[in-house]
Amino acid sequence: MSVRPVTVRYAGYALALIAALILPHIIYPVLALNIIVWGLFAVAVDLLLGFSGLLSFGHAAFWGSAAYAAGIAATRGGVSFPVAVLIGTLVAILLAIPIGYLSIRRQGIYFAMVTLAFAQMIYFVINQWRSVTGGENGIQGIPRTLLGLDLSSATTFYYAALPLALIGYVFAFRVVHSPFGHVLVAIRDNETRARALGYPTHRYKLIGFVISASLAGLGGSIYALGQRLADLEYARWTTSGLAVIMTILGGVGTLWGGVIGAVVVLLLRDWLTTRPELFGVATGGVFAVIVLGFRRGILGTALHWYRSGRPDAPIRRRGLAAARPDPTTVPRVKPEKGGR
Amino acid sequence: MSVVQLFNGLVTGSFYALVALGLSIIFGMMRVVNFAHGAFYMLGAFGAYVLLDSWQIGFWWALILAPLAIGCFGMVLERLLFRRLYALDPLYNFLLSFAVATIIQDAMRLRYGAQGKPYRVTSQLLSGVQHIGSTFYPKYRLFVIVFSILVCVVVWFLVERTRIGMVIRAATEKPDLTRALGVDVDRWITPVFGFGVALAALGGVLAAAMQQVRPSMGEDLIIVIFAVVVIGGLGSIAGSVVAGLAIGVIAAVGEAYYAQVSSTLVFIVMAIVLLIRPAGLFGSVEGA
Numbered sequence: 001m002s003v004r005p006v007t008v009r010y011a012g013y014a015l016a017l018i019a020a021l022i023l024p025h026i027i028y029p030v031l032a033l034n035i036i037v038w039g040l041f042a043v044a045v046d047l048l049l050g051f052s053g054l055l056s057f058g059h060a061a062f063w064g065s066a067a068y069a070a071g072i073a074a075t076r077g078g079v080s081f082p083v084a085v086l087i088g089t090l091v092a093i094l095l096a097i098p099i100g101y102l103s104i105r106r107q108g109i110y111f112a113m114v115t116l117a118f119a120q121m122i123y124f125v126i127n128q129w130r131s132v133t134g135g136e137n138g139i140q141g142i143p144r145t146l147l148g149l150d151l152s153s154a155t156t157f158y159y160a161a162l163p164l165a166l167i168g169y170v171f172a173f174r175v176v177h178s179p180f181g182h183v184l185v186a187i188r189d190n191e192t193r194a195r196a197l198g199y200p201t202h203r204y205k206l207i208g209f210v211i212s213a214s215l216a217g218l219g220g221s222i223y224a225l226g227q228r229l230a231d232l233e234y235a236r237w238t239t240s241g242l243a244v245i246m247t248i249l250g251g252v253g254t255l256w257g258g259v260i261g262a263v264v265v266l267l268l269r270d271w272l273t274t275r276p277e278l279f280g281v282a283t284g285g286v287f288a289v290i291v292l293g294f295r296r297g298i299l300g301t302a303l304h305w306y307r308s309g310r311p312d313a314p315i316r317r318r319g320l321a322a323a324r325p326d327p328t329t330v331p332r333v334k335p336e337k338g339g340r
Numbered sequence: 341m342s343v344v345q346l347f348n349g350l351v352t353g354s355f356y357a358l359v360a361l362g363l364s365i366i367f368g369m370m371r372v373v374n375f376a377h378g379a380f381y382m383l384g385a386f387g388a389y390v391l392l393d394s395w396q397i398g399f400w401w402a403l404i405l406a407p408l409a410i411g412c413f414g415m416v417l418e419r420l421l422f423r424r425l426y427a428l429d430p431l432y433n434f435l436l437s438f439a440v441a442t443i444i445q446d447a448m449r450l451r452y453g454a455q456g457k458p459y460r461v462t463s464q465l466l467s468g469v470q471h472i473g474s475t476f477y478p479k480y481r482l483f484v485i486v487f488s489i490l491v492c493v494v495v496w497f498l499v500e501r502t503r504i505g506m507v508i509r510a511a512t513e514k515p516d517l518t519r520a521l522g523v524d525v526d527r528w529i530t531p532v533f534g535f536g537v538a539l540a541a542l543g544g545v546l547a548a549a550m551q552q553v554r555p556s557m558g559e560d561l562i563i564v565i566f567a568v569v570v571i572g573g574l575g576s577i578a579g580s581v582v583a584g585l586a587i588g589v590i591a592a593v594g595e596a597y598y599a600q601v602s603s604t605l606v607f608i609v610m611a612i613v614l615l616i617r618p619a620g621l622f623g624s625v626e627g628a
Contacts, residue, residue, distance in 0.1 A: 055431050102611055105618045109373050109430045110570065114614065117567040120560070121607035128600045237563060241438060248435065280446030288439035291432055292424060 008306075016256075020162060029154035031270055033226040035262050036158075036165045037219040042246035042258025043172050044215035049244075050253030051176055052208045053188035054104070057112045057240050058119030059216045061099065062092035064235025065122055066217030067224035071139035072132065074225065081144040081151065085164055085221040092217020093210055095122065100209035104202060116237055123235045139230040154226075161222050168218045175211055176255055184208050216243075245287050251300025260298050343475055345596050346589065351481050351550070353588020354488035355543050359561065360568045360580035361492060362539030365499075368512045368575040369532045371430045372422055375437040377565065378558030379444040380537045383410050384544025386448065389459050389553045399461045399549070406545045407538040414537025415530050422533070441562070448555035456552020484546050491542065492581045499577060508532060512575070567610040573623025583621065 023032040041063055048054045070088030073079050079087070099118045106114050126133045133139070144151045151157045175181050187194045187201045195201050224230045233239065243258075246265050250257025265283060272279040290297065296304055363377050374380075387406030391397040397405070417440065425432045461467070461480055469476040499505035510518040511525040519525050544558070551557065568587050572579030587606050595602040613621060 055434075102614050105614050106570075109371075109434055110574070112431065112434060113373060113566040113570055113574075114610070116563055117570065117607050117610055120563045120567075121604050124603045124607075128603075241442070244435070244438075277446040277449040280442050281450070284439045284442030284446065288421070288436060288443070291436045291439060292421065295432070 016259075020166075024155050024158045029158045030226065031266065033154070033158045033161060034223070034266055035259070036162065037223045037226065038243070038246060038262040038266060039259035040165055040168045040172075040219035040222075041216050041243045042250065042262050043169065043255060044212045044219065045243050045247040046250075046252060046255055046258050047172055047175065047215065048208060048212040049247060050255065051181060051188065052184045052205055054107065054205065054209070055112045055244070056103075056115045056209075056212070057237070057244060058099070058103075058115030058117070059213065059243055060235050060237060060239035061115075061119035061122040062096055062213040062216040063220035063223070063239060063243070064126065064230075064232075065095055066092040066220035067230040067234045068126060068133055068139060070221035071142045071224045071230035074142050074144065075139055078143075080146045081157075081160070081225050082146065082164065084144075084225060085161075085218065088221030088224070089214055089217040092220065093214045096210045096213030096217075097206075100206050100213070104205045104209060116240065119235070119237055119240055123232070123237070126235050127232055133230075136232055138232055139224075140228070142225055142228045142230065144225045144228070157226060161226065164218070165222060168215050171211075172215055172255065180204070180207070242283075245283055248295075249287065249290055249297055251297030251303070252295075254297065254299045254303060257297050257299035264298070342596075343472060344477060345592050347472075347477055347481065347485065349589035349592025350485045350585065351588070352591060353585035354485050355547055355561075355584075356565060356568050356588050357492055357581045357584030358488050358543035358546075359540050359565050360572065360584045361495060361577060362536035362543075363565060363569055364572075364575055364577060364580040365495075365539070366533055366536035367569075368577075369508060370422070370426065370433075370529060372426075372433040372437065372533075373430065373566075373574070374536070375434060375562060376417075376441040376444060377437075377537075377540045378560075378562030379441040380410055380414060380540040380558070381544040381547070381561060382448065382555060382558035383413070383444065384541030385459070385548040385553045385557060386452070386544075386555075387541065388545045388548040389457055392459065392462070393457075399545075402545050402548075403542070407541040410541035410544075411534040411538030415534035418530050418533040423529075441558075445555050445559060452555060454555060456554040459548040459553050461549045480549060484550075488543075488546070491539070495539070496577055496581075504528075564606055567606045570610050570620060571606075571613045573620025576620065576622040579620060579622025 020036065023035065026032075027035075041059070045056060045059055048056050066088035068088075069091035070084040073087040074081065074084040077084075077087075099115070103111055103114045103118065127135060129135075144157060146160060151160055183194065183199055183204055186197075187199070187204055191201050194204075220234065224234070242265065246261030247258045248261070249264060250259065250261030264286075268282060268286075269279050272282065294301070359377060359381055362380075363374055366372055366374050366377075384406050387409055388399070388402040391402045391405060392399075421436060421440065422433055425436060468479055470479050470482055497505075499508060507518070507523055507525075508528060510521075510523065511528060515525055547557070564587070568583045569580055571587065572581075572583030587609065590609065591602050591605050594605040601608075617623075
């Protein structure tokens with residue numbers, strides 16, 4: 001019996017949609033919403049890492065600033081929640097343009113360091129700009145309204161926010177499967193060749209960066225409204241790190257792997273909620289194991305098994321893990337200077 | 341802008357220079373951007389604290405023993421973990437060191453709590469103040485500046501003027517060719533890693549007396565250090581030291597005139613350097 005891959009794929013999407021719809025009844029609704037938005041955050045990171053080969057360690061800048069912008073718009077401006085989310089996303093995009101423009105001047109490991117540094121700068125700005133951001137107190141008690149409807153119940157808000165998050169997921173899917181997405185992959189695999197073919201690679205990378213940041217911003221805005229709080233912690237580098245952990249745990253270059261990573265990490269955090277240090281040690285340990293010997297990640301491994309069982313299925317070279325030779329079969333060679 | 345503020349800037353810059361120097365040496369040899377460097381700096385400070393608190397061993401011994409111990413710990417980590425990923429994209433070792441940093445910092449929080457611990461330098465020689473022109477300045481801080489610069493000069497001498505340094509530079513530039521010439525490059529990797537870690541720990545020991553010893557003290561430092569090495573040119577020894585000291589002074593000047601921007605100045609400088617000279621002030625164009 002053979003099932004066509006496309007059937008499997010659509011069955012997977014249908015299952016995921018059903019899971020998203022019944023999630024607040026399985027776990028409590030706040031955690032359910034957290035999974036949806038952190039998953040979107042991790043997908044945003046993977047859009048950049050898996051499909052452009054750029055590891056951003058500073059996406060908390062967009063997640064956090066969008067959270068603050070949405071929170072301020074809803075609290076002081078009194079706008080309804082979809083408008084607040086839109087404003088937050090726009091702020092993330094506006095920030096991503098200059099940061100991306102400067103960051104893509106370096107690549108590989110330098111790109112990670114530069115984005116990290118810029119995110120720290122945004123963090124300090126949010127911290128210092130007390131009159132607007134509330135400094136260390138953040139924005140508390142963010143209201144959420146929609147055409148006079150009461151969205152204070154966590155379950156109600158989950159279903160109100162889910163369509164917005166799904167727009168983000170569908171957008172990420174469309175980007176990856178568009179001609180634009182294929183050019184990004186081409187740049188990731190060989191930038192010189194892509195440039196030789198006439199693609200303005202810097203512009204492509206910048207647009208990819210801004211799209212990724214906009215998805216992180218969308219997630220961050222919904223997160224702030226879901227938590228009714230915009231906190232300094234959202235913009236901290238540990239938040240960027242957590243998103244990167246989710247992405248790699250799920251599988252780089254799988255796009256949806258980050259959602260699975262988010263489920264694992266957030267359930268772990270929920271379980272260890274009274275022992276945050278233990279959560280740090282545990283995520284750090286899991287992450288070290290993943291990086292050392294399990295680089296395909298959860299979804300990446302599953303897809304690998306599925307594809308290796310079907311010799312006729314096209315094996316796609318995706319993401320960092322797939323693009324690099326396996327260290328166990330390749331003799332030890334020092335990498336070229338400057339990384340990629 | 342007073343002399344005191346300038347010297348305070350130099351003190352901050354000394355820490356930046358020491359930690360950035362260790363980071364650069366490790367990167368030069370192994371292409372590892374060590375996220376755990378801030379954690380090693382914190383461990384150095386805790387080393388000094390534990391030595392005094394548990395065994396009544398004072399500052400001078402701590403200055404030797406703590407970096408030695410942390411350096412050995414670093415070598416163990418290199419052997420067990422980092423070594424496995426050299427053949428891969430350097431991003432993987434960056435991520436691994438991020439995991440290591442998280443584990444070390446949170447493990448220290450579990451053991452010692454998040455609260456800061458005071459550390460006092462017991463030496464008579466370093467207590468009190470020194471006359472500089474018309475003002476006074478703490479002797480300990482002057483010592484930090486002089487000692488750090490001395491260490492940086494010694495490291496520069498080791499790398500640029502000795503036979504061991506020559507091997508290391510050769511292995512950094514062309515590892516395969518160096519191997520082909522009969523030099524056992526792999527033998528040097530672990531000690532060099534340990535040495536870079538020890539430099540971070542040394543910075544931590546020096547910092548212990550000036551701020552509270554707490555598990556989070558390296559967390560934000562490492563990001564400033566990343567900006568410093570991007571400015572100076574990653575892998576450049578002179579670049580790390582000069583950029584470290586300069587950023588310390590620039591932040592102090594910023595603090596004096598407009599305190600709000602002080603913490604963001606380093607990142608603004610980084611943005612300008614990226615615009616004008618993406619490889620860093622002292623960096624070659626490689627990997628730009």
